[in-house]
Amino acid sequence: MRRLALNFLLILVLFVGIIMAADPECSYCNKTIEGNYLSVDGKSYHEDCYRDHVQPRCAHCGKVIDGKYALLNDEMYHPECYTNHILPRCAICDQPLQGKYYTDYWGNSFHESHSSELSECHTCGRLICDELTGGGYELSDGRYLCGICNETAVTGDFLLESSLSYVLRLLEANGIDNLPDDIPITLVDQRKLRQLSVSYSDAMHGFTDHNTQTRNGHIVSKESHIYILSHLPLTMFRAVLAHELLHVYLFERNLDLRSDIREGFCNLGSEMVYQDTPSEYAEFRLLNMTKSQDLDYGYGYRKMSGLLDQRGWRYLLETLDDIK
Ligand SMILES: [Zn+2]
Numbered sequence: 143m144r145r146l147a148l149n150f151l152l153i154l155v156l157f158v159g160i161i162m163a164a165d166p167e168c169s170y171c172n173k174t175i176e177g178n179y180l181s182v183d184g185k186s187y188h189e190d191c192y193r194d195h196v197q198p199r200c201a202h203c204g205k206v207i208d209g210k211y212a213l214l215n216d217e218m219y220h221p222e223c224y225t226n227h228i229l230p231r232c233a234i235c236d237q238p239l240q241g242k243y244y245t246d247y248w249g250n251s252f253h254e255s256h257s258s259e260l261s262e263c264h265t266c267g268r269l270i271c272d273e274l275t276g277g278g279y280e281l282s283d284g285r286y287l288c289g290i291c292n293e294t295a296v297t298g299d300f301l302l303e304s305s306l307s308y309v310l311r312l313l314e315a316n317g318i319d320n321l322p323d324d325i326p327i328t329l330v331d332q333r334k335l336r337q338l339s340v341s342y343s344d345a346m347h348g349f350t351d352h353n354t355q356t357r358n359g360h361i362v363s364k365e366s367h368i369y370i371l372s373h374l375p376l377t378m379f380r381a382v383l384a385h386e387l388l389h390v391y392l393f394e395r396n397l398d399l400r401s402d403i404r405e406g407f408c409n410l411g412s413e414m415v416y417q418d419t420p421s422e423y424a425e426f427r428l429l430n431m432t433k434s435q436d437l438d439y440g441y442g443y444r445k446m447s448g449l450l451d452q453r454g455w456r457y458l459l460e461t462l463d464d465i466k
Pocket residue numbers: 168169170171172173187188191
């Protein structure tokens with residue numbers, strides 16, 4: 143009896159084997175396929191099983207993908223769906239960002255070609271156009287100013303006095319005191335700034351003229367006159383003013399420093415203003431100083447900023463003359 147049962151099982155197994163060879167099993171539902179079937183990657187499927195459950199679908203529109211497809215993060219897309227709906231779009235012309243594109247500090251992504259067609263704002267680096275900056279201007283000295291920076295641009299005398307008292311207060315809070323509070327400030331264009339300074343550099347946004355009057359070899363009076371580029375956004379204007387006021391500080395104390403230590407030290411005034419008025423713009427300007435390749439305004443600044451972080455203002459002010 144037991145033997146018979148075993149034989150029957152063997153026969154059954156054999157029988158199934160024959161069926162399988164004749165009618166394949168669907169790799170999706172595991173049932174036998176009678177009639178037409180599809181063979182994909184060495185596997186067989188019922189037509190319906192394949193279409194409804196196995197065939198790849200576009201992760202955007204959900205429809206079946208028949209031919210070419212685009213792959214992103216393991217998701218498949220129709221090439222058209224991918225181009226028109228998945229690719230980021232250019233912030234300037236609104237077309238899909240295919241090929242090479244840039245993303246600026248402000249998070250705007252745009253086609254490479256726009257950067258050669260449009261002008262860059264001289265203070266924030268944005269490309270000037272309606273879409274990114276609400277337009278902008280070319281100043282008479284050749285600088286470009288975008289609509290965003292123009293909103294706070296210092297172009298006349300009315301913000302000078304309040305800026306001066308703000309910066310003087312800020313410097314005083316860090317022990318930089320006894321600066322004259324009646325220093326004349328004049329707004330100038332880039333041409334004038336270039337004429338004023340013998341060692342003009344593109345990293346310069348202001349200049350301080352010093353005058354010492356002597357009688358019989360004795361100093362009777364010291365005077366400074368600060369010149370600052372016009373059309374700087376208020377935050378940057380104040381940062382430049384702080385830089386120039388530190389020149390006045392050095393002049394008043396007869397501290398004649400090497401150029402990298404001098405400009406690096408004065409840039410600590412700008413750093414102070416940017417840290418005191420945090421904004422994306424202030425961060426951008428700080429980053430500019432941090433990355434500058436200028437020997438004085440860049441390397442000099444980083445040297446002095448490192449020293450300030452380590453030792454603090456008091457130490458710095460007391461030992462300025464000895465810094466090598
Ligand atoms: Zn099936």
